Amino acid sequence: MASPLPSQGHTPGAVAAAREALGWLHTARFLTTAAQLDQLPELALPEIAFVGRSNAGKSTAINTLAQQTQLAFASRKPGRTQHINLFALGRQGRTDAVLADLPGYGYAAVPLADKQRWQRVMASYLVSRPNLAGVVLLCDPRHGLTELDEALLEVIRPRVEQGLKFLLLLTKADKLTRAEQARALSIARLQAGGGEAMLFSALKRQGVEAVALWLRRLVQAHGPDADGAGGVPGSGQLPDLG
């Protein structure tokens, strides 16, 4: 099995930073769930949304990043749990960021009316969530971006231009050859526009440290000590959600 941390070709500083980022992600704990936008708590903390079509590997990626087997429920029936689940991140009970797990879309068996309602909820969330600081769009590179992925990209593009961080994450990379990975990555870099693209495999632990560092740096850039560009006002405290 591959080593969980980079050991070859990485400076001790990079290894320490990856270890710190993974330790921080391991603090992830369930915060709340919402069936519609107005049920989401208003938070003055950077929030990072994980989005993708059903079966893209989103639950597996969240669980792998947090090194918890049951945080996001990979076994749940696709398309059934149509809730936005929020997870708090931060050491010693001090929350410094929130992960939002949005429902997977595009699952064929979901009734059309439900699909359309969720597409509207998702679009409004991405357009209007004030503390949204980053979006990770997960995509199985064997299938490429679907029409819904493209629509979602269009929705967030104006916010990316205003400073929202965006990561196009190519999941299940272990299913591709090296050449296919390189090709998928170069296409994804173009598709990501002002954002970034990375390869990820939960199975082979490929890209885990890179994504952990991307998330950590994003939140650090919004922290109370950051110089403010694009920061979330008043970040650092979480209201009592009772």
Ligand code: GDP
């Ligand atoms: P979600 O619907 O986006 O949450 O997707 P899941 O995390 O439930 O994953 C969908 C399927 O892809 C499951 O059968 C997972 O075991 C599989 N899967 C997820 N990540 C990987 C990976 O890195 N490699 C491989 N080979 N399969 C994966």
